[in-house]
Amino acid sequence: MVTASQRFLSLDVFRGLTVAAMILVNNPGSWEYVYPPLEHAKWHGCTPTDLVFPFFLFAVGNAMSFAMKKYAEAGNAAVIRKILTRTLMIFGIGLLLNWFPFVKWDDGHLVMKPLSSLRILGVFPRIALCYGAAAFIVHYLKDRGAFVAACVILLAYWFVLIAFGTGDPYSLEGYAGLPLDKLILGENHMYRGEGVPFDPEGILSTFPAICNVIFGYLAGKFIQEKGKTYEMLARLMIMGCLLIFAALCWDMVFPINKKIWTSSYVLYTVGIALLLISILMYIVEFRGQTRWTTFFTVFGKNPLFIYVLSGVVVKLYLLIRPVPGQNMYSWLYQSVFQPIGGNMVGSFLFALFHVCAFAAIGYWMDKKKIYVRV
Incomplete structure (x- = not known):
């Protein structure tokens, strides 16, 4: 970054x-x-802790809005190479961190941690996948296209959960992404923090998480284009409030939920991120309190x-x-x-x-x- x-x-x-x-x-x-x-919230809902990871993805998008300008000067092939290289490096670091320290205690002895039970996804792999996907979307579709793509992803994710979920599509048992992860990743390579194989950074829920990076990128571009003005600050705050309101309305039919990264959760966390950045900008940039x-x-x-x-x-x-x-x-x-x-x-x-x-x-x-x- x-x-x-x-x-x-x-x-x-x-x-x-x-x-x-x-x-x-x-x-x-x-x-x-x-x-x-x-x-973290047990299931539906959002605590301050549930804001941290989407804020990080939003920050990745902010940083990307500065980096993509330099990428554009290098030519299309160089841009693709840079995005792929960075994505693979972050994903690889995530895999190594999941496996580290490569040994564990077993009956009083240190033994190698088997690759057969290595968790494939997680925080770093999700950062890598979201960064890579968002960077390609922004590079090829530009700003307006990226905004439209994010909206389509959020609505499509809602449709997929309803269409392919079972019973309550927003429950752990009925979540459509669970059988997909078991099929592609295998139960031995999934997180078991819920007591059963379930990955909160699973394949399907990674798609809406991409939107946190896209919205972070768009916010970064907007801040750069408008500069340090009260108009920029006011529009950021208004957009943040509107997104929070929209998320709370959507929550009535599509619950805010971090563990399956619902679309309402994306809007909610982006809205709060915009408000927090607005407050920080007022204190740091406008009042000069550094x-x-x-x-x-x-x-x-x-x-x-x-x-x-x-x-x-x-x-x-x-x-x-x-x-x-x-x-x-x-x-x-x-x-x-x-x-x-x-x-x-x-x-x-x-x-x-x-x-x-x-x-x-x-x-x-x-x-x-x-x-x-x-």
Whole structure:
């Protein structure tokens, strides 16, 4: 991703805020003790945590609106090559992260993690697929065509769920994407967080997620074209409110749901993203209040690298056993943070500590002018 220029520092802040939030919600000291806003909705509905991933995809689209201008100067063949290369690299990183650290504990011994149970999809693979699809759509269909394509995808997804779902098409059991994932991916390569093979980053639900990137791209283009004006700010806020209203109306017949990434969920999260960016732009760009932004911009300047690093560290925690039968993750929580704040506060402090630790790493990288591009 390409970092937005300092003229739009607020976009860096938005991206960094999203990465920091991803680390916060992914790393509680104990999953038994998590404040409700930091948990995903059980099924229908949307918590603050459910906003984080679509915000990241929206930020990918923002960044893409700056990068595509450079791509256009390189010629069609070069554009295709760049998009495919970046897509495959991000997808490959996701697969490696899913497999990492390549070994696991089994009956007191370290054994290789079998490829036969490797999860194929997930957060990074979805980022890759959504970026690649959105980039090609924008490249070939241009701005208006991309907007129309996004609308068609959202409506077509609704139709597919109704036409091919069984029973309640918006339930786990009736969801049309579940048999598709089992057929193409295989149950052994799917997520089992619901207690059964079900991938919240599955094949079918990736299609509406592409629209989060497209809308992020269109918002980025609009901001660049209108510049730092109150007209731009007002139109962003109005569009955000309209999308939230439309999503809440659609929710009555097509529930807002992250796990199957419903079309109403796309509109809802894009609307909130537009409002949040509007607020950030007013504070940062219009009022010039930038002192507080450094903490978030250091995440925004190396977003994928810092997120990958956070995943690597946590997986290493689970591998290391400072005492027999207890991994580093639980030992650190129970020995350091739980005594300080108890169960709930200690669990939150554990997550907040890691956000600050990765912010420090990002700050050091920024000072050294180290920016890892994918």
